[in-house]
Amino acid sequence: MTELSPRPRRRRWLTVLVAVVAVVVYAVVVLLYASGLRSSSNGCETVIEGDDGVTVLLQPAAVQAAAQRLEFQVSLEPAKSLMSDDNYTPKHRISLLTFPVDGTRVQSFAEGEALASSLQSDYAEGVVEEWPFDSYRSELTTFAFTGEGADRVAVPTVVCLHDSVPGWQLDIERLDVTGNRVTVESGEIPLPSVVITATRSASTVAFGIVLLGLMAVVPVLVLFVAISAYTGRRKVEATLTSWIGAMIFATIPLRNFLPGSPPVGSWIDYLVVLWVIVGLVTGLTIYILAWNRWGTRATPKSRELGQPEH
Structure with missing residues (x-):
């Protein structure tokens, strides 16, 4: 039997190398896609049962990179102490102030009125020309209060992200803004300000x-x-x-x-x-x-x- 010449042997190794590289690249892309799939919750916190507080759920709807806008649904999850026995309507009038946003800044729900969500959009700072390494930063302040006019009373508010946007990785960071405080029945608390950062997913x-x-x-x-x-x-x-x-x-x-x-x-x-x-x-x-x-x-x-x- 004659041994293979160096040239066919070299071609065989080259073919094997190309096949291995193709399989590795394919596997990496698949794993990145799987890791970037949307999750049902992104570290969302809930109000402790029995507290007179409100959880504000921000559900991202879209990231408009060219327009530098972040769109999201805003919805409320009050503590049970603030809700009626039906768990759908508040005991007292409850409102939510959100700024800065392009739409209505105040959502109000009267006693006995079912809570509903609203679509809001906020300016997101970023440079779309840096695609696909572009990222966008949006700062948002929101808090809830009960009553009207001079009888308004702020309630402790927690803000969290719920769900995400396909193709994007969203993260939320809570800010401790000194000097910006709101008065509640138990004293003063800092305004719940958050920074939402949107970056393109690895996939x-x-x-x-x-x-x-x-x-x-x-x-x-x-x-x-x-x-x-x-x-x-x-x-x-x-x-x-x-x-x-x-x-x-x-x-x-x-x-x-x-x-x-x-x-x-x-x-x-x-x-x-x-x-x-x-x-x-x-x-x-x-x-x-x-x-x-x-x-x-x-x-x-x-x-x-x-x-x-x-």
């Missing part, structure tokens, strides 16, 4: 990076084919110009397929997309020159008709 970042990497591979392949044809190592096929042209026109739809649709002018346009298009156009130019250099020459009409040339 979204991995998806974007993999897609950008695939985009970068396309011009490399086109340049390889074009240079091989120009140097005469491969035969020129005129139909390949259609393939290269299709790659140029497919770049923009592929770029717009990125999750979150980053706006034009993001860093990926300057560092990746622009150079992908430059590489494709360069490859098309080289291939046209190769076609002109090695392509089949046109037969003069005089030869086609069998007439002597003059």
